Amino acid sequence: MASSIPHIESLVYACVPLARTDESLKNELVAHCQDILKSHIGHTTEMNYSQLVDVIKRRLLQLSPNGASASKFSNLVMRLVDQPVLTKKQEAVQFLSTLSTLNTHQSASITMPGLPRPSSGRPVAPTTHVEPSAGDWETTLSNAARLAEFRAQRGVALLNESLLVRDTLYLMQGISGKYVRFAISQASEKTLVFTSDSKAAISPSTQALVHRLAELGYLYSRIDAFVRERENAPGVGMIEQSLCHYLQTQLTEYYRLIAVLETQLSSTRSSTNRIPDISKEETGMSLRRLDVWVNEWRLRMRMMSVCVEGARDSHGGALVNLIHSYTDNGDPFVRKFTHELLEEVSRPFFATLHKWLFSGELYDPFEEFFVTADSSLGHIPYVHPSSLPGGINQLSGDPNSGLFNQDGEDISGLHESGQKLWETKYRFRKDMLPFCMDSDWVATREKMSNTSGSLSYGDIAGLEKSIDAAYQLASHRLFEVFIDKFKLLDHLSALKNFLLLGHGDFADQLMETLAPSLTRPANTLYRHNLTANLETAIRSSNAQRDSVDVLRRLDARILEYSHGEIGWDVFTLEYKVNAPIDTVLDHEAMEKYLKLFKHLWQMKRIQRALDKGWMRVTGDARSFIHLPGQYPYLSSCKSAELCHAELEPEWHKIRIVMTEMIHFIRQLEAYCRLEVIECSWKVLIDFLNKKEGDLDALIDAHRTYLDRTIKKVHLWHSKPGKEEVLLRQLLEIFGHILQFREATVRTIYESVSTQLTARQDNFYNYCLSRSALKDQAMDAERGVYTGAPQDAGAESEDALSGVLDRVREFGAAFSDRVQTLVHHLQVHPDLDCRFLGIRLSFSDYYRVKKEQQAGQKS
Amino acid sequence: MSTKEADRNSSAQQTLDILYEISQLLNTQLDKATLATCIGMIENGVNPEALAAVIQELRREGAHSTGQSTTASHAR
Numbered sequence A: 001m002a003s004s005i006p007h008i009e010s011l012v013y014a015c016v017p018l019a020r021t022d023e024s025l026k027n028e029l030v031a032h033c034q035d036i037l038k039s040h041i042g043h044t045t046e047m048n049y050s051q052l053v054d055v056i057k058r059r060l061l062q063l064s065p066n067g068a069s070a071s072k073f074s075n076l077v078m079r080l081v082d083q084p085v086l087t088k089k090q091e092a093v094q095f096l097s098t099l100s101t102l103n104t105h106q107s108a109s110i111t112m113p114g115l116p117r118p119s120s121g122r123p124v125a126p127t128t129h130v131e132p133s134a135g136d137w138e139t140t141l142s143n144a145a146r147l148a149e150f151r152a153q154r155g156v157a158l159l160n161e162s163l164l165v166r167d168t169l170y171l172m173q174g175i176s177g178k179y180v181r182f183a184i185s186q187a188s189e190k191t192l193v194f195t196s197d198s199k200a201a202i203s204p205s206t207q208a209l210v211h212r213l214a215e216l217g218y219l220y221s222r223i224d225a226f227v228r229e230r231e232n233a234p235g236v237g238m239i240e241q242s243l244c245h246y247l248q249t250q251l252t253e254y255y256r257l258i259a260v261l262e263t264q265l266s267s268t269r270s271s272t273n274r275i276p277d278i279s280k281e282e283t284g285m286s287l288r289r290l291d292v293w294v295n296e297w298r299l300r301m302r303m304m305s306v307c308v309e310g311a312r313d314s315h316g317g318a319l320v321n322l323i324h325s326y327t328d329n330g331d332p333f334v335r336k337f338t339h340e341l342l343e344e345v346s347r348p349f350f351a352t353l354h355k356w357l358f359s360g361e362l363y364d365p366f367e368e369f370f371v372t373a374d375s376s377l378g379h380i381p382y383v384h385p386s387s388l389p390g391g392i393n394q395l396s397g398d399p400n401s402g403l404f405n406q407d408g409e410d411i412s413g414l415h416e417s418g419q420k421l422w423e424t425k426y427r428f429r430k431d432m433l434p435f436c437m438d439s440d441w442v443a444t445r446e447k448m449s450n451t452s453g454s455l456s457y458g459d460i461a462g463l464e465k466s467i468d469a470a471y472q473l474a475s476h477r478l479f480e481v482f483i484d485k486f487k488l489l490d491h492l493s494a495l496k497n498f499l500l501l502g503h504g505d506f507a508d509q510l511m512e513t514l515a516p517s518l519t520r521p522a523n524t525l526y527r528h529n530l531t532a533n534l535e536t537a538i539r540s541s542n543a544q545r546d547s548v549d550v551l552r553r554l555d556a557r558i559l560e561y562s563h564g565e566i567g568w569d570v571f572t573l574e575y576k577v578n579a580p581i582d583t584v585l586d587h588e589a590m591e592k593y594l595k596l597f598k599h600l601w602q603m604k605r606i607q608r609a610l611d612k613g614w615m616r617v618t619g620d621a622r623s624f625i626h627l628p629g630q631y632p633y634l635s636s637c638k639s640a641e642l643c644h645a646e647l648e649p650e651w652h653k654i655r656i657v658m659t660e661m662i663h664f665i666r667q668l669e670a671y672c673r674l675e676v677i678e679c680s681w682k683v684l685i686d687f688l689n690k691k692e693g694d695l696d697a698l699i700d701a702h703r704t705y706l707d708r709t710i711k712k713v714h715l716w717h718s719k720p721g722k723e724e725v726l727l728r729q730l731l732e733i734f735g736h737i738l739q740f741r742e743a744t745v746r747t748i749y750e751s752v753s754t755q756l757t758a759r760q761d762n763f764y765n766y767c768l769s770r771s772a773l774k775d776q777a778m779d780a781e782r783g784v785y786t787g788a789p790q791d792a793g794a795e796s797e798d799a800l801s802g803v804l805d806r807v808r809e810f811g812a813a814f815s816d817r818v819q820t821l822v823h824h825l826q827v828h829p830d831l832d833c834r835f836l837g838i839r840l841s842f843s844d845y846y847r848v849k850k851e852q853q854a855g856q857k858s
Numbered sequence B: 001m002s003t004k005e006a007d008r009n010s011s012a013q014q015t016l017d018i019l020y021e022i023s024q025l026l027n028t029q030l031d032k033a034t035l036a037t038c039i040g041m042i043e044n045g046v047n048p049e050a051l052a053a054v055i056q057e058l059r060r061e062g063a064h065s066t067g068q069s070t071t072a073s074h075a076r
Helices: A002-015 A023-038 A049-063 A068-082 A089-111 A143-154 A161-172 A204-232 A238-270 A277-283 A287-313 A316-325 A332-345 A347-359 A411-436 A439-452 A460-485 A488-499 A504-518 A527-540 A548-553 A587-625 A638-690 A695-713 A725-744 A755-761 A763-782 A793-826 A831-840 A842-857 B003-025 B032-043 B048-075
Strands: A180-182 A192-194 A554-558 A571-575
Touching: A002 A023, A002 B032, A002 B048, A023 B048, A049 A068, A049 A089, A068 A089, A068 B003, A089 B003, A089 B032, A089 B048, A161 A180, A161 A204, A161 A238, A161 A287, A180 A204, A192 A204, A204 A238, A204 A287, A238 A287, A238 A316, A238 A332, A238 A347, A287 A316, A287 A332, A316 A332, A332 A347, A460 A488, A460 A695, A488 A548, A488 A571, A488 A587, A488 A638, A504 A527, A504 A571, A504 A587, A527 A554, A548 A554, A571 A587, A587 A638, A587 A695, A587 A725, A638 A695, A638 A725, A638 A793, A638 A831, A725 A763, A725 A793, A763 A793, A793 A831, A793 A842, A831 A842, B003 B032, B032 B048
Parallel strands: none
Antiparallel strands: A180 A192, A554 A571
């Protein structure tokens, strides 16, 4: 070591310039230095080169976090390694590093004098407790240092942080620590009380930190209390039970975290002093470190606490809804947490849903999911909570599922339809399941539960799919049941045959038997008469071969009537449908059928009236009104000749108008029958024969069938505001036809009540009475007395002109209306209706007529 | 001076430069001459940590003595 003396001397000179002049001081210092060098400083540390470099780098990073100096340092070290001169590079670097640590520790010891030196066991330590007396240091004294000095003067010592960490760990479990404890005063609001011992003071910044950490403890105790309370309470719903379970699991996780932290703490505390201070700084537990550790848990605890708060007010399905509302969160952490939570919590809900979907049972022992009784829905005891706005029904977008509507738009509409469907299905369950509980149904159920698996929140797509699958299966099964078991097809064809007058012979018979009574005022009709007539019509037509079940449902009815209405206005056939099939043939559909029947029945009536009238006009009129005219040698009577000569052209005109009417009504009937009813029917039958699709499709198909029929039969115009224009015209035409017929020929029995006056008020009767008079006159001529000769010549002339006027008027009105109708039909948007127009005005009959009229006018 | 000697000198110079830079980086507040002396001592087998302690001690002494001298001069 003697060789190092000159070096030491030069060092002394460099550091202590005073020593150059003061020999004794120099000698003293050199001796002192030699003492230090000979001591055991530094002999304890064993570090290899890379370790050393790492430690230095880390410290550089701490000093300047941007990393520039660290990278520069590693660069320099690399270069140093390449240098061949030095043999003890590691020692050189270590020397520098130690020197620098000593420097920095000096400043560190200034900022934290209250805390024991972490490396206090080391012999170097006394040298580091250098009081910064030099003016050089005075200027760099920070505020923190000044505060520390102040504290040191007042004798306030800061509490050891590790003790605080320990306390904080207690606080996080809701337990009061030694230095920091929860105030017990207010029941709910927990505040922290810090110890006021001056020996163990806690700085305000640390207090804030402890406060932050203690929040966890507060939340923890709330959640824990909730779980305990629910555990003991009776009648807690399944949703809440699973919520408690999830919370308990989370709390267990939390315990684990605390346990880990505690281990960490005790390991640092028990560690020996020999551990170098750097590594201790790395692994030691501080409040800040603790804060980082539990940061995520704080969020989690907050979420749980919010859920607990929510669970106090809401219950069952509403609770699920509440939690579900948190999933719409931009924070991925919150979203994920809520998702996990929902996964657990919604399990009972999905179990119930599953049960309901696949076995149709509404099992809800704790009344969690059905929260309100809705009296407006009568037979349905509860409204599903999913019907509450913004509820879990927004999970899925399939309105057919009847449960879920996801798309925000038109929720109410979807919801309504969903609810309707639900209602329908509920009714099925109630009404039909007793019928359906056969082996097939068991098989179907088997199939359904195979496809479903279990439902869970995470698998919404799967849920939708399984709902769809189950719905399709069940629906398909229902479809089959409808066709096979309930003979839906029979009912549909019965409706077509009876209400839509598909059975021609039946309709004719019914008309025949009913016509006399229907001309009477409505209040003289009796239902039993009508039903008897109906019975007769059925017996005498092919309808008797229809099945009993169908005929049983057929009934005649009198609609509500007002004053002045006659039987034709109020009579209707009725077909009764009962529970299962009224899903398809619902009330609305039956009303449409009745509407159609009314229209077709009227058409039939007019056709029949025209038929009868035509027979009169051609047959009877010819046979006995013209009889005298055909034997001119007998008709010496002037009036008879007058009659014949005058009236024959009138008869001819009447026949022309009547033919026109007959053409009109025949075309109309053919159109209704062939192009409307049969075509629509074929579409429906094709659908049914395919046996694809489900109940909804079936209902839809039937609805389309009816709508199409009714629209075309009523010549529905698609333009808004003009829908019923053509129908009104049609009804007017019907009215004119009837009036015309009344004015020309009227069967005797139709005018029983007004027989005497009727004699004169229609053309046929007029001719009849005239020919009777004529016969009488002829008889008188031949000398046979057949009655008192009536001289009604003058007044009958008046009557004749009146009658003829009316006949012409009605004929012209009819023709006009038909012209307008045809005109409208020719521009009708519906192609079938347009064809009807063409057929009504075959070979442009009405156009030519119109032109002729126009020509006559001009 | 042979080329070998020159090489050796220049590389020694380089090494010293590098070490000086490191010491700057670590804020040891050593000047180049002192650093060279210290490196030489370390090469001779002095314990680096002990040496660091020596430097520290000497600095303290130096500061003390200059402080004394300045106060003395003030007193005068």
